[in-house]
Amino acid sequence: MAPILDIKNLYKSYGTVEILKDINVAIEPGDFLVLVGPSGCGKSTLLNCIAGLEPITSGSIAIGGKDMTHVSPKDRDIAMVFQSYALYPTMSVAKNITFGMKVRGVDQETQDRKLKEVAHQLQITDYLNRRPGQLSGGQRQRVAMGRALVRDPKLFLFDEPLSNLDAKLRVEMRAEIKKLHHNLGATMVYVTHDQIEAMTLATKIVVLKGGIVQQIGSPSEIYNRPANLFVADFMGSPAMNLIPAKTKRNGTGMLIEIERAGGEIITLHDHHTESLPENVIIGVRPEDIAEAGFRAGEDVQEAECLVDMVEHAGADTYVVSHLGGRNVTARLHAETSAHPGEALKLAFDLSKVSYFAPDTGERLN
Amino acid sequence: MTDTALHTNSRSPGVIVLRWGLFLILGLFALFYLMPLFVMLTTSLKSLEEIRTGSLVALPREVTFEAWRTAWSGACTGIQCEGLRPYFWNSVILAIPAVAISTILGAMNGYVIAQWKFKGANFVFSLLLFGCFIPFQVVLLPMARMLGLLGIAGTIPGLIFVHVIYGLGFTTLFFRNYYVTIPAELVKAAKVDGAGFFRIFWSIFLPLSLPIIVVTIIWQFTQIWNDFLFGVSFSQAGTQPVTVALNNIVNSTTGVKEYNVDMAAAIIAALPTLLVYVVAGKYFIRGLTAGSVKG
Known part of the structure; x- marks a missing residue:
């Protein structure tokens, strides 16, 4: 099946400043693509380029198999939900939702029918006659979604739609968008700076930094096999532990040596790799460090560490130690016996570690 | 009780005097600015005879709209006399x-x-x-x-x-x-x-x-x-x-x-x-x- 959105060699610059460099992304029908990255990485600009609201400098964009590079937004068969919702302030909710159909000359009967469907689907039937100013943030959010849904487009575009909501509502709406995606089988492109949103919603994630694609992949690929130090650090909360280490070849793998403040060097033995440079940065997710005795397996190795800080987060307890000159966070179970200032035996699960080159930041294994 | 006490306290005689002094000054300014309008209005309602003999700020003894009629449709601008x-x-x-x-x-x-x-x-x-x-x-x-x-x-x-x-x-x-x-x-x-x-x-x-x-x-x-x-x-x-x-x-x-x-x-x-x-x-x-x- 032809990709529903196909971006090839897209460049975008304002004057001499390059905002986006050589972007290549393709998604299949039904995909949920999330563009994620820190602010200023160009993710919103990319979305605006897809929508046709920003002209691109070079490259091409095809939607539904047709080249749309120079087509105006209204003819791209897209609908967009904006961060500020961008509801028309002088129109009622119903008029907001039907405005697009009215502009396109859809007959009144169809307008009414579609309005009814969408209002029912989003549970906004009760306030169709109100103005956007009389609605709460969550209600406005629903209306903005309704305006997009009613158009039944090939492609839905979301520009940080949840960032203006409070934490609880954000989680609710996130679930609702996921459900919507599932029920409609629609194709969606979603911009966010929140990596949890990216992980929970996406079928495919594009991580951007400085206008350059860092990695494209499924959430689990991005999470478990980050392509470079930036992705490793950006995705996941608490962030992946990135610890400078030295390696030595050993008969059945490699020895990873990590310096420890006020103690002897920790040596871990990785059996899966034999070709690491002398200096590496080892990346371990906090959940891959457990309290000794709670994790078993042939790749689990234990080492004594000094606990600097203990943070109780309800379901988990985060224990911070100091290794290789970095703070290292371990996600332990809630009833851990760890105490600040005391030594604790931690188990490192080496089955899922990442290695990065310290100079280029690229992944090594 | 304490509320009322505090309330009256904040309106001490000094505050009241200041407040009324302010009103007085504002009132005087308003009167000052309204003066020309007052003179214009009263003068327009007087007859020429009364203007010549009376005081500038006096109220008209006899109200007449003759001047308004003339201004609207009879006053001369140069050689034409059609008013405004x-x-x-x-x-x-x-x-x-x-x-x-x-x-x-x-x-x-x-x-x-x-x-x-x-x-x-x-x-x-x-x-x-x-x-x-x-x-x-x-x-x-x-x-x-x-x-x-x-x-x-x-x-x-x-x-x-x-x-x-x-x-x-x-x-x-x-x-x-x-x-x-x-x-x-x-x-x-x-x-x-x-x-x-x-x-x-x-x-x-x-x-x-x-x-x-x-x-x-x-x-x-x-x-x-x-x-x-x-x-x-x-x-x-x-x-x-x-x-x-x-x-x-x-x-x-x-x-x-x-x-x-x-x-x-x-x-x-x-x-x-x-x-x-x-x-x-x-x-x-x-x-x-x-x-x-x-x-």
């Missing part, structure tokens, strides 16, 4: 289209400059702003030549043209500053919805613009109605606006100076702008601050 009436209507048919056209064009200009940024938009805007600060005297001669070339010298359309041109700087400024506060995402959303340039203006921006339209109308109407310089420079016998006619009435009396007629004429000439302020004044204040308070 024909000139008043000149001003009306001059001001209404001039205000309407300059407001509409200003709204369009402001919409483009604020929301459809093109290359050099800011330069064009600063040029328009520059137009606000050119003294009118400077442009009299070139404008006279221009009107001559266009063949509308000495006509009311010619005057409308002049007022539209010189109003555009201000009206554009008003609308641009108002529209700049409207989030750009609104235009984007409408574009994705399929609306074009005029549709977005008509369906989304105009309905939002009532406060700034009122501000612009008041501003432009006051400017155009009260204008004397362009009126006297670019009109001829039949096309003079009311301000020019008022000047002619006051200056062309022979023999006895008819103060009562002059005063009545002056009030008639000022009435429409007063009316606009009274009717739309609250929108004026609201409109001037609307952009800044809106979240």
Whole structure:
């Protein structure tokens, strides 16, 4: 099946400043693509380029198999939900939702029918006659979604739609968008700076930094096999532990040596790799460090560490130690016996570690 | 109990004296500023005989509307004695289209400059702003030549043209500053919805613009109605606006100076702008601050 959105060699610059460099992304029908990255990485600009609201400098964009590079937004068969919702302030909710159909000359009967469907689907039937100013943030959010849904487009575009909501509502709406995606089988492109949103919603994630694609992949690929130090650090909360280490070849793998403040060097033995440079940065997710005795397996190795800080987060307890000159966070179970200032035996699960080159930041294994 | 005690305490005799002192001063200022209007009104209601013999600030002994009638339809401007009436209507048919056209064009200009940024938009805007600060005297001669070339010298359309041109700087400024506060995402959303340039203006921006339209109308109407310089420079016998006619009435009396007629004429000439302020004044204040308070 032809990709529903196909971006090839897209460049975008304002004057001499390059905002986006050589972007290549393709998604299949039904995909949920999330563009994620820190602010200023160009993710919103990319979305605006897809929508046709920003002209691109070079490259091409095809939607539904047709080249749309120079087509105006209204003819791209897209609908967009904006961060500020961008509801028309002088129109009622119903008029907001039907405005697009009215502009396109859809007959009144169809307008009414579609309005009814969408209002029912989003549970906004009760306030169709109100103005956007009389609605709460969550209600406005629903209306903005309704305006997009009613158009039944090939492609839905979301520009940080949840960032203006409070934490609880954000989680609710996130679930609702996921459900919507599932029920409609629609194709969606979603911009966010929140990596949890990216992980929970996406079928495919594009991580951007400085206008350059860092990695494209499924959430689990991005999470478990980050392509470079930036992705490793950006995705996941608490962030992946990135610890400078030295390696030595050993008969059945490699020895990873990590310096420890006020103690002897920790040596871990990785059996899966034999070709690491002398200096590496080892990346371990906090959940891959457990309290000794709670994790078993042939790749689990234990080492004594000094606990600097203990943070109780309800379901988990985060224990911070100091290794290789970095703070290292371990996600332990809630009833851990760890105490600040005391030594604790931690188990490192080496089955899922990442290695990065310290100079280029690229992944090594 | 404590609440009341505190409350009375805060209104100590000193505070009360200060408060009343303030009212007194404000009242005196108000009276001072109302004085000329009072003199104008009372004088216009007196007969010439009474003006000559009575005091300037005295109330009329006998109220007569004779002076108002004369000012409206009988006073002489030069050799014609038709009163202000024909000139008043000149001003009306001059001001209404001039205000309407300059407001509409200003709204369009402001919409483009604020929301459809093109290359050099800011330069064009600063040029328009520059137009606000050119003294009118400077442009009299070139404008006279221009009107001559266009063949509308000495006509009311010619005057409308002049007022539209010189109003555009201000009206554009008003609308641009108002529209700049409207989030750009609104235009984007409408574009994705399929609306074009005029549709977005008509369906989304105009309905939002009532406060700034009122501000612009008041501003432009006051400017155009009260204008004397362009009126006297670019009109001829039949096309003079009311301000020019008022000047002619006051200056062309022979023999006895008819103060009562002059005063009545002056009030008639000022009435429409007063009316606009009274009717739309609250929108004026609201409109001037609307952009800044809106979240």
